Amino acid sequence: MTGDTTPIHGREPRPGGPEWIERYRGSLMNTFGDPQRVLVHGEGAQVWDADGNRYIDLLAGIAVNALGHAHPALVKAVSEQIATLGHISNFFTSPPQVELAEKLLALLGAEGKVFFANSGSEANEAALKATRRTGRTKLVVAEGSFHGRTMGALALTSKEAYRTPFEPLPGEVTWVPYGDADALRAAVDGETAAVVLEPIQGEAGVVVPPEGYLRAARDVTREHGALLWFDEVQTGVGRTGDWFAHTPSGVTPDLVTLAKGLGGGMPIGACIGVGDAGSLFGPGNHGTTFGGNPVATRAALAVIDTIERDDLLTAVDELHRLFVEEFSSIPGVVEVTGRGLLLGVVLERPVAADVMKAALDAGVIVNAPTPDRLRIAPPFVLTSQQARDAVAAIRSVLAEVLP
Known part of the structure; x- marks a missing residue:
């Protein structure tokens, strides 16, 4: 997913992430630290950054974008x-x-x-x-x-x-x-x-x-x-x-x-x-x-x-079952907590921040609210294939982070 530099809907080239982050440092209060990425476009459960990289969004703006990005309704x-x-x-x-x-x-x-x-x-x-x-x-x-x-x-x-x-x-x-x-x-x-x-x-x-x-x-x-x-x-x-x-x-x-x-x-x-x-x-x-x-x-x-x-509450329940099944099968995952599409993936070691960073590099957005937990809170419109692709990427990341 990262590295996909296909032009986004014919948009003109724009400054890349490093330049935007420098401008951010010079103009915004340092309440959040440096941004992880500079995002410019979203569609459904995916977003793209200023360098053209694509990500599956499993955080939805911290449980905000229930309908994903740019939903027609x-x-x-x-x-x-x-x-x-x-x-x-x-x-x-x-x-x-x-x-x-x-x-x-x-x-x-x-x-x-x-x-x-x-x-x-x-x-x-x-x-x-x-x-x-x-x-x-x-x-x-x-x-x-x-x-x-x-x-x-x-x-x-x-x-x-x-x-x-x-x-x-x-x-x-x-x-x-x-x-x-x-x-x-x-x-x-x-x-x-x-x-x-x-x-x-x-x-x-x-x-x-x-x-x-x-x-x-x-x-x-x-x-x-x-x-x-x-x-x-x-x-x-x-x-x-x-x-x-x-x-x-x-x-x-x-x-x-x-x-x-x-x-x-x-x-x-x-x-x-x-x-x-x-x-x-x-x-x-x-x-x-x-x-x-x-x-x-x-x-x-x-x-x-x-x-x-669109009966999205049913979709939430179905995605919940998929995530619990998929995450529970990953070595190093101790437990999956939560209900619906608010999930905590409990890791056997306090490496959540490292996993979050590596997952982002692999094209998946997650969050590490505590040292040993990942938070999963994607849009309700996430597809089952996107969910499986994201879990597969996190599985590979955990295999590297957890020796």
């Missing part, structure tokens, strides 16, 4: 909407904003209200502010969590390296081991505003909690009058084979936050308040200039409509 929706009405502020509403809120509530199967933002961090900021409207300030959060990089969302993110440079952070946070129902019960009391959980932890390496854990969280929050908040930013909108990762638990939370896959690449986030939690905010309590704009909400409607029309 998304292109059509965004193009039509921006040519009609792009931005109006939240002094006004638009049909796509209302329709999307209604659709999300219908998918959730609950009555409530929706606040639209521009990202996962912003959706979580909204939820965090909503918890303050309970009159309580204590939050119980799981170790290994990731909820964002803004100051409020960062206060709920457990990784010390992210948190320490910016302390003191807002809130009264009690940390508990993820998946430990007894620890959760011991931490929640009558002063707890909310319990904040990811139904599956993505940044921790795709960690799935034990059966009954989410139900235990619902029971203890109800007992003490606290809110139950599920962060579905990475897991929602079909990523796990269900519209929401918490659905199989049978639990109804009070707050749900979404982003990533919701817009298929367009920036949008949502905070859903279920039942009484939908009324925690009143006029002036929160706001956003761009959130819920016509283009982003129209894009999200196109994503949801396409998943439904």
